[in-house]
Amino acid sequence: MTVHRVAVLALDGVTPLDLAIPTQIFTARPETPYGMTLCALDTKVATTAGFTLVADGGLEQVRAADTVIVPGYEPLVRPPDAVLGALAEARDRGRRVVSICTGAFTLAAAGVLDGLHATTHWRHIDAFERDFPTVTVDRDVLYVDEGDVLTSAGVCCGIDLCLHLVRRDLGAGVANQIARGLVAAPHRDGGQAQYVPAPVPVAGQASLSDTRGWALHRLGEPLTLRVLARHAGLSQRTFMRRFTEETGTTPLQWLLNARLGEARELLETTDHPVDRVARDCGLGTAANLRLHFRRALDTTPTAYRRTFGRSASHSPSHRPKTAVNR
Known part of the structure; x- marks a missing residue:
């Protein structure tokens, strides 16, 4: 596999968790082509947790990378011009440029987000919208995919974005394998709400x-709102409210995303005909599967299998950009 160079650019005051997410997901593995380098303007970088990091690379590695990721940082001061110039140059050369959390402030300051949709941590989104009027802010999403420019909302949404990148590059099977290793939640689509009213149940209330x-073990069955509510022992109205509070999306949209994820993995790992894949994942017919693939991924099941199936070459540089989650 051709090495896909990933530069994680740590700014002074970097948030350790924001930094850990891409360095963990894009570390070298036998099943992935990523080569990850921790980069910084200076060799040593202060973190918000009080300890100091030592970077392996500098701005030259940022300029040479295929993907550049800027984790969140505080305070939100304008980074040095050398950093902004390196990011602008990477974007001008057609490299993929990504931010996690407040890293979007740096991408915006570098002009990378001009004319695009973007998001950032919900606590800072008002300031972001005020400071960068040329950027269209998407407030209630986990991440925004604009092709070669991607931004995520606060902190743990970076996991969703980085797994989305792996899924886009290498398919659902590899992304799910990494997610299982991280004990991460199943794939969350970018359009879900970043601020969930009740991320954990209140006392005495079961999740x-x-x-x-x-x-998830019965996606091929007819799972209606009534069936799900009955399994949870709740009225449909209460179930709908509680489900949305916990996940940031509706039960039916969650089911659709889960079924599309199952379809993607079946297309990658089996030779089943498309109509059987549609039936096994709960989308019914090949026509319905094609409809949802076109809407969600801007491709067809056959083209997806040709790109990500068992006989395909796993190299991100040759992958089509199959999804724009805005």
């Missing part, structure tokens, strides 16, 4: 995670 797990 709906058991029902979601139960549904």
